[in-house]
Amino acid sequence: MTLHLNAVLAARNVQISLSVAPGETLAIMGPNGAGKSSVVQLLAGLLKPDSGTATLDGKTLFELSPGSAWLPPHLRGVGVLAQEPLLFPHFDVLDNVAFGPRSQGAGRRESRETARRWLAEVDAAGLSARMPSQLSGGQAQRVAIARALATDPALLLLDEPMAALDVNSTPFLRSLLKRVLAGRRAIIVTHSVLDALMLADRTIVMDGGHIVESGPTATLLAHPRSTFAASLAGLNVLPGTLSGSSLVMHDGVQVAGQPAVGPGAGRAGDGAGDGAAPVPEAAGGMDGMAAFPPSAVSVFLEPPVGSPRNCFRVHVTELQPQGGHIRVRAGDLAADISPAATAELALEPGSEVFFVVKAAEVVLYPA
Amino acid sequence: MRALASPRTSAKPDGGTRAGRGTRRRAWQYTGVPAWIYVVAALGALFILLPLTGMVAQVNWGQFWPLVTSESSVAALGLSLKTAAASTALCIVFGVPLALLLARAQFAGQRILRALILLPLVVPPVVGGLALLYTFGRSGLIGRTLELAGISIAFSTTAVVMAQTFVALPFLVLSLEGSLRTAGQKYEAVAATLGARPGTVLRRVTLPLVLPGLISGAVLSFARSLGEFGATLTFAGSLQGVTRTLPLEIYLQRETDPDAAVALSFLLIAVAVVVVAVTYRAPRSPLRTLLSGPVAERSDAA
Numbered sequence: 001m002t003l004h005l006n007a008v009l010a011a012r013n014v015q016i017s018l019s020v021a022p023g024e025t026l027a028i029m030g031p032n033g034a035g036k037s038s039v040v041q042l043l044a045g046l047l048k049p050d051s052g053t054a055t056l057d058g059k060t061l062f063e064l065s066p067g068s069a070w071l072p073p074h075l076r077g078v079g080v081l082a083q084e085p086l087l088f089p090h091f092d093v094l095d096n097v098a099f100g101p102r103s104q105g106a107g108r109r110e111s112r113e114t115a116r117r118w119l120a121e122v123d124a125a126g127l128s129a130r131m132p133s134q135l136s137g138g139q140a141q142r143v144a145i146a147r148a149l150a151t152d153p154a155l156l157l158l159d160e161p162m163a164a165l166d167v168n169s170t171p172f173l174r175s176l177l178k179r180v181l182a183g184r185r186a187i188i189v190t191h192s193v194l195d196a197l198m199l200a201d202r203t204i205v206m207d208g209g210h211i212v213e214s215g216p217t218a219t220l221l222a223h224p225r226s227t228f229a230a231s232l233a234g235l236n237v238l239p240g241t242l243s244g245s246s247l248v249m250h251d252g253v254q255v256a257g258q259p260a261v262g263p264g265a266g267r268a269g270d271g272a273g274d275g276a277a278p279v280p281e282a283a284g285g286m287d288g289m290a291a292f293p294p295s296a297v298s299v300f301l302e303p304p305v306g307s308p309r310n311c312f313r314v315h316v317t318e319l320q321p322q323g324g325h326i327r328v329r330a331g332d333l334a335a336d337i338s339p340a341a342t343a344e345l346a347l348e349p350g351s352e353v354f355f356v357v358k359a360a361e362v363v364l365y366p367a
Numbered sequence: 368m369r370a371l372a373s374p375r376t377s378a379k380p381d382g383g384t385r386a387g388r389g390t391r392r393r394a395w396q397y398t399g400v401p402a403w404i405y406v407v408a409a410l411g412a413l414f415i416l417l418p419l420t421g422m423v424a425q426v427n428w429g430q431f432w433p434l435v436t437s438e439s440s441v442a443a444l445g446l447s448l449k450t451a452a453a454s455t456a457l458c459i460v461f462g463v464p465l466a467l468l469l470a471r472a473q474f475a476g477q478r479i480l481r482a483l484i485l486l487p488l489v490v491p492p493v494v495g496g497l498a499l500l501y502t503f504g505r506s507g508l509i510g511r512t513l514e515l516a517g518i519s520i521a522f523s524t525t526a527v528v529m530a531q532t533f534v535a536l537p538f539l540v541l542s543l544e545g546s547l548r549t550a551g552q553k554y555e556a557v558a559a560t561l562g563a564r565p566g567t568v569l570r571r572v573t574l575p576l577v578l579p580g581l582i583s584g585a586v587l588s589f590a591r592s593l594g595e596f597g598a599t600l601t602f603a604g605s606l607q608g609v610t611r612t613l614p615l616e617i618y619l620q621r622e623t624d625p626d627a628a629v630a631l632s633f634l635l636i637a638v639a640v641v642v643v644a645v646t647y648r649a650p651r652s653p654l655r656t657l658l659s660g661p662v663a664e665r666s667d668a669a
Binding site: 044045046072073074075076077078079080082084086088089090099100103104147148151 | 553557558559562564575576
């Protein structure tokens, strides 16, 4: 009794296979254009893949080449919450929420009763007589949540549900979602690490229409394997080949570090199973990653002499204020240094500098 | 949202009586319209307004009432209103599905279908009337068969309605197709994921959302039907009480009694103005939305 999706959609360069257990919430992250929204639309029945199958609790959503079964959206039992609330402007709040139950065959009185219950559930009972145009963005999205849940969908799809909200309404909505998603099968497309951590049991990272990474959210952030996950986790990640307590990058540069044997790596083994592999004791000659936080990076104008530390010669591409620091970006790498240090080094885009990291700060783990 | 709401409420205390969104003075903004444009535009407006004034000046007010209440005038006006209402209804019946197909469906020949539907806009009405005559007339393509079944269409009130529908249909289809495209399919997709069947989506979501476009399209169709002349004369003839609508009556009277023609013309303009005004003044009028442009329509959805 799970959701299985296996689909190819050439027009959007999407080729994906995933499954979600009952009661599980899956987060989909990835850069823009990665195909995240296409997955939502494929499951909702708003897009037709070229080939593939999807089943939800034994019910076939579609089965194309071979076969040609296609269940229209209104028969799927799949709810969608989009970035915009999309409340019907010609109904008041109560009738917006009652629309789903009513469309599924419930009577007017009964569906309004259901609507009232769900409005109370999202703390919006007081809004039921308002028209959508009289709601703030946060209120409208709360009503939209009630409307999506009022049909009791077997699968709820959330496509960046908080992306269009102002910062003030986001925390409230996030905890509301946490409450209503508990024990409910859902897929949430998001750009926020916080959403993934708080709302999802498992996260997949998509890029270029494919899943590039998958696993429990905490593991994924602790040991990112893709550049995107690394940037989400705020880590510098270098790929290469593991060799004892160092990693040989593809261009031959050696990175000294500490092989990961932490709790994060251990948990990956007994996680949901797809993607994360257990860490072998002696990982030699296999593909691996070296990760270190930007705060562990020191920036020098001259290479330090006689130091056992890792040193990378880079060109500064961008300087960004971040919190109390300046984030110095150089290609894929980033360093956090103080504004004073930035001024002292006279850094500007194009400067040649040396990023220096202690081996103790670098974590090595297999890819 | 908030930015929009605050100036409206703050306008109340100092704005005085009617501090609506429309009456509030807007801040000066750079427009980039050269001064001479105003002159040419004024000439254009005059070009519409002057002939109307000229005609109104010709109205023989002393004889106005007897002229417009003569038997033939009343019959023509009654027939015009009746047939225009009937053809507007037909335009809605056929125009809504056509607009839906053009705006939503994807099929081969869609562009050709659109071009065909718009054809009556560019074809002279007389030609349209001839086409109808050679199709539904006594010896026409379909008319021949109908004639055998005892149905005669040409030169009947039915023919008037058909001629009017023929020329007025594109107005409704164009207007509604535009509204459907502006409204987009997002709401329809949401409704479907909430379990609404396509029929329910159409009835409870699509049509209510495009109601302004539908109504303004219907008003345009009605106005076009009311003024129909060429196709009606060719296909339906000019039989008092049966096919002689107001425009035909006016044309006929022009030969014999110019005063009556002018009076009836004034009446026709008055009817048109009343129709437009009534639709415009209704609360939340769709025509107002149409006239104030697509931006106002958007603000409702935001």
